[in-house]
Amino acid sequence: MVHTFLSKEAAGEDDIVSPELCFCLDVFGGRLVSSPMDYSLQSREMENFCEEFKEVWNQVNLG
DSSP states (O other), rough: OHHHIIIIIOTTTOOOOGGGGGGEEEETTEEEEEOOOOOOHHHHHHHHHHHHHHHHHHHHHHH
16 A cells, blocks of 8 residues: 555656555564555455445444
């Protein structure tokens, strides 16, 4: 997600965002997590999570 955000929102037209330099710190796991080269799995998982969250949220708000 870091790589995607930087590529779409922060990088200039001629800038190249290197996935190898995009990482985040997992504070609870005590490790650095690098950006994957293929985001398709993470993107699908995030979409599925968001759909599930919306369903639960709607149920909570109706009750």
